[in-house]
Amino acid sequence: MEEAFAKLDIRKPENIVYKRTDLLVDRPLSYCPGCGHGVANRILMETIEEMGIQDKTIGISPVGCSVLAYDFMNIDMLGAAHGRAPALATAIKRLWPDHFVFTYQGDGDLAAIGTAETIHACNRGENITIIFINNAIYGMTGGQMAPTTLEGMRTATCPYGRDVKIMGNPLKITELISQLPGTYFVTRQSVHTPVNARRAKKAIRMAMENQKLNKGVSFVEIVSNCNSGWKMTPNQANKWMEENMFPFYPLGDLKVDGKLVEKK
Amino acid sequence: MGELRLMKGNEAVAEAAIRAGCDGYFGYPITPQSEILEYLMMAKPYETTGMVVLQAESEVASINMLYGGGGTGKMVMTSSSSPGISLMQEGITYMAGAELPALLVNVVRGGPGLGTIQPSQADYFQAVKGGGHGDYKLIVLAPASVQEMCDFVKLGFDLAFKYRNPAMILSDGAIGQMMEKVNLFDPIPRRTNEELISQCPWAATGKKKERDHIIITSLDLDPAGQEKVNLKLQAKYKQMEENEVRFEEIQCDDAEYLFVAFGLSARICQKSIELAREKGIKIGLFRPITLYPFPTKQIAALAKKVKGMLVVEMNAGQMIEDVRLSAGNQIKIEHYGRFGGIIPTPDEVVRALEQKIIGG
Ligand SMILES: Cc1ncc(C[n+]2csc(CCOP(=O)(O)OP(=O)(O)O)c2C)c(N)n1
Ligand code: SF4
Numbered sequence: 141m142e143e144a145f146a147k148l149d150i151r152k153p154e155n156i157v158y159k160r161t162d163l164l165v166d167r168p169l170s171y172c173p174g175c176g177h178g179v180a181n182r183i184l185m186e187t188i189e190e191m192g193i194q195d196k197t198i199g200i201s202p203v204g205c206s207v208l209a210y211d212f213m214n215i216d217m218l219g220a221a222h223g224r225a226p227a228l229a230t231a232i233k234r235l236w237p238d239h240f241v242f243t244y245q246g247d248g249d250l251a252a253i254g255t256a257e258t259i260h261a262c263n264r265g266e267n268i269t270i271i272f273i274n275n276a277i278y279g280m281t282g283g284q285m286a287p288t289t290l291e292g293m294r295t296a297t298c299p300y301g302r303d304v305k306i307m308g309n310p311l312k313i314t315e316l317i318s319q320l321p322g323t324y325f326v327t328r329q330s331v332h333t334p335v336n337a338r339r340a341k342k343a344i345r346m347a348m349e350n351q352k353l354n355k356g357v358s359f360v361e362i363v364s365n366c367n368s369g370w371k372m373t374p375n376q377a378n379k380w381m382e383e384n385m386f387p388f389y390p391l392g393d394l395k396v397d398g399k400l401v402e403k404k
Numbered sequence: 405m406g407e408l409r410l411m412k413g414n415e416a417v418a419e420a421a422i423r424a425g426c427d428g429y430f431g432y433p434i435t436p437q438s439e440i441l442e443y444l445m446m447a448k449p450y451e452t453t454g455m456v457v458l459q460a461e462s463e464v465a466s467i468n469m470l471y472g473g474g475g476t477g478k479m480v481m482t483s484s485s486s487p488g489i490s491l492m493q494e495g496i497t498y499m500a501g502a503e504l505p506a507l508l509v510n511v512v513r514g515g516p517g518l519g520t521i522q523p524s525q526a527d528y529f530q531a532v533k534g535g536g537h538g539d540y541k542l543i544v545l546a547p548a549s550v551q552e553m554c555d556f557v558k559l560g561f562d563l564a565f566k567y568r569n570p571a572m573i574l575s576d577g578a579i580g581q582m583m584e585k586v587n588l589f590d591p592i593p594r595r596t597n598e599e600l601i602s603q604c605p606w607a608a609t610g611k612k613k614e615r616d617h618i619i620i621t622s623l624d625l626d627p628a629g630q631e632k633v634n635l636k637l638q639a640k641y642k643q644m645e646e647n648e649v650r651f652e653e654i655q656c657d658d659a660e661y662l663f664v665a666f667g668l669s670a671r672i673c674q675k676s677i678e679l680a681r682e683k684g685i686k687i688g689l690f691r692p693i694t695l696y697p698f699p700t701k702q703i704a705a706l707a708k709k710v711k712g713m714l715v716v717e718m719n720a721g722q723m724i725e726d727v728r729l730s731a732g733n734q735i736k737i738e739h740y741g742r743f744g745g746i747i748p749t750p751d752e753v754v755r756a757l758e759q760k761i762i763g764g
Pocket of ligand 2: 170171172174175176177205275279280365366367368369
């Protein structure tokens with residue numbers, strides 16, 4: 141059967157409309173089916189392939205569900221300690237200024253334990269790209285409260301819903317970061333539909349291209365689902381995300397070419 | 405050749421870093437070592453050798469900048485003092501686990517806690533026994549002079565790259581602050597990226613067509629894999645123990661008793677030897693220079709020759725544990741220590757020798 145399929149006349153290079161990028165290693169991803177991490181990994185690697193910068197890119201994976209991103213991304217990578225990716229990226233970019241350097245981090249990594257490194261790398265205007273996957277939960281450790289967990293949202297460590305009087309407020313770190321003079325491009329995207337994934341990929345392209353300009357941090361937040369942590373099916377999770385996450389974390393650009401985008 | 409200069413220990417570290425061809429320094433101010441970052445910022449090596457110098461937002465950031473730089477094969481260093489080094493421990497064990505070279509300088513001050521800004525040797529355990537989690541070792545060098553502060557920067561980098569392991573200079577506030585004549589070695593040019601790529605094929609420098617992508621990590625979720633990592637590290641540490649032990653023996657040939665001391669304490673013991681020998685006590689000094697790997701065999705051999713050893717440290721008794729493990733219990737081995745930033749005088753060390761070893 142497989143052999144017959146391989147011989148089908150239609151399988152000619154000129155007929156290919158879509159193929160898996162070579163920059164994704166041919167092995168199963170460790171993400172749950174339906175999780176946004178997989179799409180985010182893919183569009184990032186597609187971007188690097190399209191830019192032809194595989195040999196000049198150094199990536200940094202976090203501690204979180206994407207800790208093994210270095211196994212999936214066919215580029216040279218370092219696995220950082222929890223929250224410290226921007227510190228690694230700072231040094232690498234300064235020591236290899238003609239290389240492209242990105243970090244890929246979850247919300248616990250970037251906005252809780254690593255807040256200091258995130259803010260200071262952004263404030264110094266390091267010439268790097270930060271990809272921030274905001275799923276409002278700690279996926280890897282089994283669904284605990286994250287800094288970005290919404291008010292009232294249930295997690296393993298706020299089982300009755302996040303009570304802001306006790307647990308503090310959800311942190312809009314992307315808004316905060318957009319205010320820093322060291323950031324050049326700050327945007328919030330999602331990857332839960334093909335249209336959104338295409339938009340997010342465009343944003344990642346811009347964020348990587350910006351490194352050629354030497355103007356500071358390009359920061360791409362991707363509001364994403366965690367169907368396992370949220371205890372929903374992937375479809376339910378995407379719907380819940382649209383209804384609950386997007387009103388609080390609205391999609392769109394916050395800062396372009398170093399200028400804050402006016403709210404309409 | 406070289407160049408003679410009168411310098412503080414901390415300044416000698418900074419100048420030696422530039423001369424050693426260091427690619428990047430990342431640090432956060434803390435007394436008594438801030439002169440290292442200050443000297444580098446004044447010297448502006450980024451305009452001459454191209455060395456990056458950056459004041460980080462914390463010691464946590466500094467050590468993780470080292471992880472990034474070291475993981476790409478660059479010659480990177482940081483310096484701090486005790487509380488700052490405590491803060492770095494997570495990053496240090498990650499670097500040891502990922503087998504990354506880097507140089508750390510700890511200009512030790514008294515603890516625990518915020519303690520004092522005065523000199524101490526109370527971070528011996530932290531430096532040689534781990535400090536961070538997991539089974540790992542740092543190469544630890546203990547300078548006893550400003551000259552050694554300079555020379556050990558180069559030696560530390562050489563060993564760090566030879567073994568792909570972080571190396572630490574364990575100094576103290578007195579050696580960092582005191583001024584002495586230094587013979588500075590001639591500058592060594594920084595490696596070009598091409599040289600780095602050929603010398604460090606393990607480093608993440610951007611994936612090339614002819615090789616697989618490189619992953620720098622200390623994670624292996626498979627227990628069998630993680631055990632293999634540990635066995636590989638242990639084999640490497642064994643190599644260090646066989647090849648890199650460094651020490652100094654002063655007047656040990658005819659000695660009936662020995663001082664065992666490192667760093668500043670060894671300097672004081674040298675004066676104590678003079679005083680004791682005037683009294684007719686035949687005493688020498690054994691000074692471990694590498695605290696890890698520890699000169700175990702040498703101390704074991706000396707224990708067969710002498711009647712007793714006084715381990716002098718500016719702490720409550722740390723290196724003495726390694727001395728006792730090396731020497732066994734055939735002879736008397738006691739500790740004399742001062743803490744909290746107090747430096748023992750040569751006289752009181754001799755008195756301690758008479759009371760604890762000779763008389764006792
Ligand atoms: C110093 C340290 N503290 C805690 C942990 C445990 N830990 C691993 S992943 C994680 C949270 C990850 O959440 P997030 O960054 O939101 O990423 P996600 O898994 O949701 O993608 C935590 C707390 C750790 N590895 N290191
Ligand atoms: S736990 Fe959540 S974030 Fe992690 S892979 Fe599964 S769905 Fe994705």
